[in-house]
Amino acid sequence: MSPLPIDATVPDLLRLLVVPVFGWAAWRDAKTRRIPNRTWYPLAALAVVLLAWEGWQAWTGTPFETRAFALRAAISLGFVAPLVLAFWWFRAFGGADAKAFLVVAALFPTFPSYVVAGWEFPLHQTLVGVFSLTVLTNTVLVGALYPLAVLVRNAATGRFSSVMFVGKPVPWDAIPTEHGRLLETPEGTTRNGVDLDAVRMYLRWRGLTLADLRERTDRLRDPASLPENPNPPGDGAVDDVRADGAGAPSAVGEETTPTDAPPESADDPLDDPWGAAAFLADIDHGAYGTTPEQLRDGLDVLADEEEVWVSPGIPFIIPLFVGTVVALVYGDLLFAGLGWVGIGAF
Missing domain, CATH: 1.20.120 (Four Helix Bundle (Hemerythrin (Met), subunit A))
Structure with a gap:
């Protein structure tokens, strides 16, 4: 026909x-x-x-x-x-x-x-x-x-929060492949949490997985644990070979692993938990407007919580x-x- x-x-x-x-x-x-x-x-x-x-x-x-x-x-x-x-x-x-x-x-x-x-x-x-x-x-x-659908879905599953009309609860191990913005800080919910793309960039820069970060939180929170030769952070996309930073390629294409060795110079380590400011200063482009405070708060939440609220955005x-x-x-x-x-x- x-x-x-x-x-x-x-x-x-x-x-x-x-x-x-x-x-x-x-x-x-x-x-x-x-x-x-x-x-x-x-x-x-x-x-x-x-x-x-x-x-x-x-x-x-x-x-x-x-x-x-x-x-x-x-x-x-x-x-x-x-x-x-x-x-x-x-x-x-x-x-x-x-x-x-x-x-x-x-x-x-x-x-x-x-x-x-x-x-x-x-x-x-x-x-x-x-x-x-x-x-x-x-x-x-x-x-x-979209916001109406998010609200109805959360209410139907008993997920109640002040951000239930813009976000959804996500288990921590799904974060490496999730899009959106974290809606939590250590103090509570927020509409201006860290962008998950920026978290992925940070993990790749350090050559870490989110599981690594949760297992060695105390050590990795210390900026003295930053690698001497960080990896390219990419742009935080999830369609890379690896969703997070495990085995991220170095600038010369070699496989790298996280190191606990301090960099040659570090200024007041206690003033920069997670090395957030050092990361943002080192990369050659922005991380979606992320501030050191946002990144630190987001990493603190992701290191401790089993489930977090994320705004997937539209x-x-x-x-x-x-x-x-x-x-x-x-x-x-x-x-x-x-x-x-x-x-x-x-």
């Missing part, structure tokens, strides 16, 4: 390439929280071509078509794109999330149209007609379900992928929802 024919313009058909790309990016984001920058280059180039293509068509069309396209492109590029950058600046989005939304802003200034077997998609459009704005609001609405590419697919098929969830409750269209 032949596939159903799709009636659409060439630019709109090319825009469908975002679906498999965003689908792969969502899978990658869930698995590793890392998406290569090169993922967005082809889509960005396609967006520039399609903007020029449809811009020329609008320019040579009727005055209404010219004004309509210009207005929607201006809203998409002049409002949605800066809004996304603002979200990124205030850390509501990650870097990959912001790049993906910028691609959407450039690729979808207007609503696409697909006719399949007599059905025209998207089913619900807005009067404004800026499709990137629809994708953005759909993504936010889909993403808002891999935002996943709701972006879902929001984009919903937008292409159904349309604007917010616009339709306002209609359901009797609020006039805008």
Whole structure:
């Protein structure tokens, strides 16, 4: 049986390439929280071509078509794109999330149209007609379900805490492959604990596993136990050969083991438990904004607790992928929802 024919313009058909790309990016984001920058280059180039293509068509069309396209492109590029950058600046989005939304802003200034077997998609459009704005609001609405799902899951399993709506309890031995932020300090719960990527970087830098750290806590808390030749810390990703630092390769590619030998020089060891400040000073890039205090508190918790609360965060590419697919098929969830409750269209 032949596939159903799709009636659409060439630019709109090319825009469908975002679906498999965003689908792969969502899978990658869930698995590793890392998406290569090169993922967005082809889509960005396609967006520039399609903007020029449809811009020329609008320019040579009727005055209404010219004004309509210009207005929607201006809203998409002049409002949605800066809004996304603002979200990124205030850390509501990650870097990959912001790049993906910028691609959407450039690729979808207007609503696409697909006719399949007599059905025209998207089913619900807005009067404004800026499709990137629809994708953005759909993504936010889909993403808002995540904290609710976390809360319900924790309540259903009897896991009650002041952070139960943003986190989940995790056994200590699962931490090397978990994403997110620790929601505990030795003093209690917190919303600003150490990033687990930074913990992995620290362990790899020292050539330790988390089990090593728990077994030799007193000795390893002393910065005099820091290795003379630390390992490259990496970026904390979990898709490396080893999730933590056991047998981490040295700069010359040899296998190293933790050492209890002190470095040649150490300044006031008691002022730097775990060598946290020494680690952050030694690496050639940041550790996701981690401070020595955050790292020390996180290591103290991980060294003692059997189970810890972790905020896995929202891999935002996943709701972006879902929001984009919903937008292409159904349309604007917010616009339709306002209609359901009797609020006039805008």
